[in-house]
Each structure stands twice: as C-alpha cells, then as structure tokens.
Amino acid sequence: MYKLFLRSLISVLFLLSFSLNANAEFKVGFVYVGPTGDHGWTYQHHEGRNAVEALGIKTTYVESVPEGADAERVIRQLAQSGHDLIFTTSFGYMDPTNKVAKDFPNVKFEHATGYKREHSNVSTYSARFYEGRTLLGHMAGKMTKTNTIGYIASFPIPEVIRGINAMTLAAQKVNPDIKTKIVWVFTWYDPGKESEAAQALIDQGADIIMQHTDSTAPVQVAEKAGVWSFGQASDMQRFAPKSILTSIIDDWAPYYVERSIAARDGTWKQQDTWHGLKEGMVAMAPYNSAMGSDLVKEVEQLQKDLASGKAHSFTGPIYDQKGDILVAEGAVADDGMLAGMNVYVKGVEGDIPQ
C-alpha cells in the first residue's frame, strides 16, 4: 500500500514537472551526433538549423550527444523544456526518440535516417544521396586512367551499399572496365583512419578517391597524392582545391524550414520523407573546370534528368557479383528494394562485411 502510494506520488510529481516547464513560445530543438564544426554531417544539419532560426523561430541545439544512454535524457530534456519540434539527426537516436515520443504526445519528433515510427508524433527523413553518387560515378568513369576507383566506406548498411552500387553502375556505363575497390573503416568520423584508407587505396592503383565518411582527411590525402577526389556532406572544395571534382551536399535547410512552419501552424503530420536532387535535399557543389567543359555539360544534363525523373540511378539490367539479375532490362529498382539493399552489383570487388 505504502509502495503504491509512493509510486503514484512520484508519478504525479513527475507529470507536474512537465506541465510546469511547458512554455508558450514555439521552439525547435536539434540533437547532433558530432560537433558543429565537423565540416560534414553535423555542420550541414547546423546550417539547416540556422535557416530555421533566420525565420525568427527560436531554436536550441545540443552537440556531440553520444548515441548511448545519454541520448534519451537529452531528447527528453528538450521535450520537457518546452520544445515543440525536435530533430534527432543520427541513426543511433532511433530508439531513444521513439521512447521519448511515447511520453510526449504533443511534441513532434523528426528522426534522420531511421526506419522506426512507433508513435504518430514521429516522422523519419533521409536523402537520396545515391543520386549524387550516380553523378560521381559518371565523372569517375570518365576521369580515371587506371580504371580503379577507391571508395572509403563507413558501415555496411543499405545507405552506404546503395551509394557504392549507384556509383559503380554509372561509372560502368561510361567505362565498362571500371573496378571499385572498397576499404571499410567502420566509423563515420575518424580523420586518422580515413586518411590511412585513402593512402591504401591510392597505393593499390586508385586514381579517384571517394568517401562515405565525414572528415576532410581523404580529400586532403588525394590532393597531396595528385589524384581526383569528391567531397562529402558539405562543399569541401577549400580543403583540396585542385583534387576535388565536386562535393555531394546534404541540404537539410528547406526540409527543416518546411517542417518547422508546419509544426508551428499545426499542419504537421507524420510522414516518411526521402528527398533527392529534385527537392534539393541532395545538391551538388560547383563542378571543377579541370574536367573539361564537355564533361561538365554532360554531368549537368544528367543531374537535370535525375531530378526530373527522366533518368534513374538504378535502371536495369543490373546484375549482382555472381551475375544473377537484380533488376530486369528497362525496369527501375523500387524504393523497397533500395531501402533494404544488401548486395553489391557486378564490378565491385570484395564481399560485404557480415
């Protein structure tokens, strides 16, 4: 009896503390996995936040939040301190976001790159980065002399494998002899590991370096070695002005602005967003004129076609490494297949770590 009383007393106090902290002003919170100055993933989310702030909406961010037990507390504190919409910008926040969302039905949550929407106040969003990879593949296929593309990959999740495949398919289209060599670094951000991987790939004959990791180390190594490279997440041109052909830019600003206004005006609805070149969530940095004006024109045309839907990154016939058909001739891969992609296409060397 006493225990029951104590429990209910605590629950009541707990709920009271929520309501007391609630604030009338509309506020948006952001949880970042890295520091705002990483020049990659978190930097771009922070740019998105700045765009929301520019509208006159009050925002708060918490940076370098570990994806362990701490994440839930930070998200909960944001919800508790009167934030009406909370963006959690890394995959590892998926379960904590859903857990907190359950206790704060009036707060809206937006989780980047995840797949769980367990409550009606949780949306997920991600970008079709693979469309950018198709453009990189086209350029790489044309620019390589050794027919070897070096690819620094983070984790063997569908998003990364999709990027490797999209790039390889596009490169093969313009250069059938292309080979893709991959080094898995099992980190999103580790300048030391990333530069070692870049060097190893260059030593193996790669004259194009591509990365699905967030630091600027690989492009800097490529600049020094005199090979071509591509920037990731933000425009990394100033870190390797000669070597970088272009960068894939994650532009979260339009989405963050749209969702923040929707939440403020009460029109926010749960959704799963997967935007690409068309909507501008994936954008390309200026193309390096060193690749020649003809190639620049070709790539710009391809970019337009991908955006309009005239071209698709995964158009059949597509074969896996063993030569079995994945997508029939003339067909395009549907979103379900793309979302769960876990095999390499023909021309990629090695096995997916399992």
Added chain:
Amino acid sequence: MIKVEKRNDVSRSIYFLTPVLAIFLTLFGGGIIFFILGFNPIEALKFFFITPISDLYGLSELLVKATPLCLIAIGLSFCFKSNNWNIGAEGQLIFGGIVGGGVALLFYNHDGFYVLPIIILSGAFGGMLFAMIPAILKTYFNTNEILVSLMLVYVAKLLLDYLVVGPWSNPEGFNFPETRQFSESARMPILFDGLRIHAGIFITLITVFLSWLVLYKTYLGFQIKVSGLSLKTAKYAGFKGKTMIIFVFMISGACAGLAGVGEITGPIGQLHRNISPDYGFTAIIVAFLGRLNPIGIIFASLIVALTYLGAETAQIFLQVPKYTGQVFQGMILFFLLGSDYLLFFKIKFLGLKKNEL
C-alpha cells in the same frame, strides 16, 4: 630562492576537506569562465549545478549516471590503494558488457528469474578475466600495467565493433551496427514508473559496503593498504605480493564489468558501439576525488555525474559549448592535485644569500 619541503604533520580532517575546497575553487573558476563568455556567472552556475537536479527525473538521471562511475571507482580504489595503476577500466567495462551482452542474446526470448542474475554474474566475470591480463603480465613478466591495461581498452573496443557489425548484429536491423534489443527478462528492473533509475543502484550500494568491509575490517585490506604505503614494508612483513596484485585487479575488473552489464541491461538495453561514454576513464577522477574512500567515492561520483548533466542543461538553456563539462571535470582534478601539493609540501621563500650571487 624557493624551497619545497615535505610537511610532516598533515591533519586528517584537512585531508578530507581539500576535495570540498577543490569543488569550491572549481565553482569560482567556472564562474569566471562563464563571466568571460558573457553570461551572468551566478545564473549560469545555477543552470549548471541546480537545474539538472531540480526535479525527480533529474535526480533519477543523476543516479543513473553516477551508478557506473561509483562502481568502477570503488574497484579502482583497490588497485590504486595498493600502488597498482589500472588505467584500463574502460576496457574491462566493455569486455564485461560483451560477455554479459552475449549471454543476454543467448537467453533471447527466455523468461525466468534466473536470466538476469546469470547475465550480471557473467558480466562481472568477463571484466574480471579481462583485468587479469595486465595483472598476470605484471606479476610474472614484469610488464608495465599502465600500458598493458590502457592498450587493452582498444582491444575491447575493436572486439565490440567486430561483434555488433558482424556475428551479433540484429538480423532484422538492416546491417546497422547493433544487436537485438534484449528481452524483458534480461533487463534491470526499473524502480519507479517513468524514471530510468534501475536495480543496478543496489548492486553499487552492496559493492560499496563490501569494499568498505574488506578494506577496513579485514587482514586483506590491511595488506592492500600497507603495500600501497610502502612495498618494502609489505615484503618485509611477508605479504604475498603477487597474489595480492592479481586479487586487486580481479576486484577492479569485476566492478568495471558490473558497470558495463548495468549499462547494457539498464538504460541501453542492447549492445552497440557506444555503450560507455568513457566511464572507465572518468572513474579515475572519481576515485581520486573521493580519496579512494568508499564513502568519499559515493559523493565524488554524484558530483562528477552532475558535471555531465550540467553540461547538457547549460547547453540547452544557455547554448554554451558541450565541452564546458569537461573543463569543469578538468578543473576539479587540477584544483584537487594543486591543493594536495600544498597540503603535503610547504613552499619556503628564502632570501638570496650573498655567496650565491
């Protein structure tokens, strides 16, 4: 000319008061930093040290955060008291987590009261085994335990990386580097609805009590303390040095392993790459701030845990950088070591003598 002399008479009460002094100096230093950053120092310190624990949820979070720190620091105090420098508690925590997590996955979808105790014991066992590596290497091959235990942290981290990416990854998890969520029977019971404080706190309290008993009421504890004060005396008294070294490492490792298993069966509920935000290293600060004394360590773990929570609230309400929390932890240790120096040594300012010129 300045001369440093050892003091012979150090008062015991002042010895235990210097950590308090260090905390006040840290508050003062922190206030100055906030002032330079352009904040009202009093208000900023309030957001840092009071707001995080001004409601039940905050208090519960403080205990959630302090539990592993306290547990690891208690274990470390055995090592440090006997002059064994175990710097690798982080690795022992992770290895304990790996073993405990492996057992939890083995019992996936099993019900039964015995599941959780087996997981907890296997976690403690894992940490213990991992700590025995530097201990055995030290006793039989004369290696440096600081280096060996530190390097083993990276071994444990990479092993965890390998397991969650490869063989133990969630079959339904799209290859993301994490295991399944453990079943309910493998989770620490939550003490209050809506709060995250879990039964792990009882394990910590029991460990604190037992370690006090061993350190202050047994012959073994006496041996540990004597070896810490003077190895030669310990040898002369005929204590078995090698056995004792292995014993303190085993205790230390078991405590770190318990902390690891407490995290994964408590607030986290699965294995992934970030099961510990460097608790094993922070616990070193906690152990020294608590004067290697079980009661002192309880208070020290609460204070250090508060610097973590404070860094988060200060960031939310004032948008100061997250790293201020680490600055505070650094300042506490700096002021503690500084006042210790002045406590044990006195500085004499002597005039210049003629013949020195």
